[in-house]
Amino acid sequence: MTSVQETLRSLDPATGEVVGEYPVATAEDVRAAVDRAREAARWWSGLGWSGRRSWLRRWKRALAQGAGELAGLMSAETGKPLDDALLEIMLAVEHLDWAAGHAERVLGPRRVPAGLLAAHQAATLEYQPMGVVGVIGPWNYPVYTPMGSISYALAAGNAVVFKPSEYTPGTGRWLADRWAELRPEEPPFQVVIGDGATGASLCASGVDKVAFTGSGATARNVLASCAESLTPVVAECGGKDxxxxxxxxxxxxxxxxxxxxxxxxxxxxxxxxxxxxxxxxxxxxxxxxxxxxxxxxxxxxxxxxxxxxxxxxxxxxxxxxxxxxxxxxxxxxxxxxxxxxxxxxxxxxxxxxxxxxxxxxxxxxxxxxxxxxxxxxxxxxxxxxxxxxxxxxxxxxxxxxxxxxxxxxxxxxxxxxxxxxxVPSLPFGGVGESGFGRIHGADGLREFARAKSVTRQRFRPLLDLMSFDRKPAHVALARTLLRLRHGR
Missing domain, CATH: 3.40.309.10 (Aldehyde Dehydrogenase; Chain A, domain 2)
Structure with a gap:
């Protein structure tokens, strides 16, 4: 199927004909892409919710307008019928649109109840981007499946470096090219092409999270590599449904x-x-x-x-x-x-x-x-x-x-x-040998963000227990309140 020394050749699985040839990204190439993504992430996260939403919807329009071309490429690389390829693109675009439109509602700052003991505090929960997310995609649904991570990671404010399957490199390149046409000087979405060695380089490149889809055996290799740097992973590893x-x-x-x-x-x-x-x-x-x-x-x-x-x-x-x-x-x-x-x-x-x-x-x-x-x-x-x-x-x-x-x-x-x-609002993922973590929906957005808790003291507490100078009377009253509130 492929030759992965310096050039990767994508073949039509039905005929064996060459669909395209692509330079293989070395470990140095991967690190350079992650470094560029790190710089782009500052611009991308700084746009805020409305700015990112605007750019993602421009990208969505580019994907929809080029759906025929993309479907033809997918059909050539995977062998799937053209209609099936188009349906896959439609689903992916729906998810991209949902992620762009709902990221602020799901991840934006919001007040949360402080509770009785912390009534003097104003409590706020917000979600911040992780930074750079590495996405390792499959060949069976080379647009719909990886876009379930790419769309949600971008909407959450991250930059993304995507390694498509070695069987569908052209499809991955096409997706990245459509972004590059919109904003070539800012690359929050890039693609690196290669086989398992390129994926291993991505895991070891310093990304802040890896989203992987593939076999359980490969997932174990990804986890072992990411464990060295405590890089979190979301993994979807197939099923026997x-x-x-x-x-x-x-x-x-x-x-x-x-x-x-x-x-x-x-x-x-x-x-x-x-x-x-x-x-x-x-x-x-x-x-x-x-x-x-x-x-x-x-x-x-x-x-x-x-x-x-x-x-x-x-x-x-x-x-x-x-x-x-x-x-x-x-x-x-x-x-x-x-x-x-x-x-x-x-x-x-x-x-x-x-x-x-x-x-x-x-x-x-x-x-x-x-x-x-x-x-x-x-x-x-x-x-x-x-x-x-x-x-x-x-x-x-x-x-x-x-x-x-x-x-x-x-x-x-x-x-x-x-x-x-x-249904874009529903999370997708498995348990056991099928992996862990979720893409899609609100859970998919949170998968690519860090929760941050912030409190602000509104007034001095009536019972100041967080001090070495706390008064015995306050401790006694707190003990009584504990018994009355939770001991009955």
């Missing part, structure tokens, strides 16, 4: 969602659907509908190739393990892996300790297993060491919401898949 179908579910809607969630983007979606747990009373009918819908999905038109060639081996291994362990292929099978494409695969009756159930497949495969009831389905879904997202289909709103609260994951869609992805 489950779709749950209750006995009263709308089976047509559930089947449609399962097929799209499992096969959209060739299954290369961290919050997509890899497992389905279906109430045994509707299991057969659900599988029949999934089988019918999956038969209409065609690799090469419905979705693109497997972007990362090495993933083909993982997908093939998981399919083989599921079948060798007694699973039944109702759609596709071992023969579905035809590089660089993988045709849809649906396997039922797969043991819960199979690799196809326990490991992230990241391909167009779906395991559908029986559950005794909704509670059992939730228990099975929670067995995973991952915990990114899930979906529940039920006509009973209260039942579905109760089940959603029990699921050990960062987000749940009821009667849809990926419903939260289009």
């Amino acid at each position: 489950a779709l749950i179908v209750a006995a009263d579910a709308d089976l047509d809607a559930a089947a449609q969602a399962a097929v799209f969630g499992a096969f959209g983007n060739a299954g290369q979606t961290c919050a997509g659907v890899e497992r389905a747990y279906v109430d045994e009373s509707v299991f057969g009918e659900f599988v029949r509908r999934v089988e019918e819908l999956a038969g209409r999905v065609q690799p090469g038109s419905s979705y693109g190739p497997i972007t990362m060639p090495g993933q083909l081996d993982v997908i093939g291994r998981h399919i083989g393990d599921a079948l060798d362990r007694g699973g039944k292929a109702v759609v596709g099978g071992r023969e579905s892996v035809r590089a660089p494409f993988v045709a849809p695969v649906v396997v039922t009756g797969v043991p819960e300790d199979s690799a196809a159930v326990t490991e992230e497949t990241f391909g167009p495969t779906l395991v559908v297993n029986r559950a005794r009831d909704l509670d059992h389905a939730v228990d099975l879904a929670n067995e995973s060491r991952y915990g990114l997202a899930a979906s529940i289909f039920s006509r009973d709103r209260r039942t579905a919401e109760t089940a959603a609260r029990r699921l050990r994951c960062g987000g749940v869609s009821i009667n849809s898949v990926l419903g939260f992805a289009a």
Whole structure:
């Protein structure tokens, strides 16, 4: 896919044709970019909320106006259909707009109650920029996913140095170029291109926070590197997301969602659907509908190739393990892996300790297993060491919401898949092997800011206990107040 000595070559995963060539950033290049970002951060943070909002909305317009060009580049680098690339851009622009418009409300200074003991103090909470944020992005959604960190970090007042995936360098370069066209002399947003070594250099460059999206194994390397300088990290590390179908579910809607969630983007979606747990009373009918819908999905038109060639081996291994362990292929099978494409695969009756159930497949495969009831389905879904997202289909709103609260994951869609992805005000992130921290929403803005507490004494306290000259009578009265207020 790439040559990373001095030049990185981006290839079309479907044809192998060269999409573009880019100079690889050395460790010195990365440090220089961070130094420039440090200078730009002073200008950027000094603009204030309204100034940053204005610039971010100019950038938003540039992205929207160039969406066709960007989508074409994304399609060439990832192989995804043009329509899917455009949808991704639309979502990213919505998040950019939300972050720009809500940063002041979420992060601006505000008065907070001081409480009884500190009634003489005026208490204020505010959030300040961290400085420079390093963003390491993925290839599967090379605009939407990293922009969930870039947009919110910029809106919070930080400068950003972005390392896109080595599979999608042109997409990252395009985003940075649109900013540079607006304000070339001030670079609060820059891109550095390269492979894992460039990402390691970014982690060691002195940035104030790292936002990482990728595998759990790489996340551990990022954490180890950042631990040396106590650099905080927000990490999104994939998932093994489950779709749950209750006995009263709308089976047509559930089947449609399962097929799209499992096969959209060739299954290369961290919050997509890899497992389905279906109430045994509707299991057969659900599988029949999934089988019918999956038969209409065609690799090469419905979705693109497997972007990362090495993933083909993982997908093939998981399919083989599921079948060798007694699973039944109702759609596709071992023969579905035809590089660089993988045709849809649906396997039922797969043991819960199979690799196809326990490991992230990241391909167009779906395991559908029986559950005794909704509670059992939730228990099975929670067995995973991952915990990114899930979906529940039920006509009973209260039942579905109760089940959603029990699921050990960062987000749940009821009667849809990926419903939260289009809601900028909702945070996104996982637990367990899926990582920690949040992007998007108010929590995403706070992720890239430091909370600062300020108090101002308004008048002398009636009981001055913060002094070596405190009076015994004041201590006695305070003890009495403590007992009356909290001891009864």
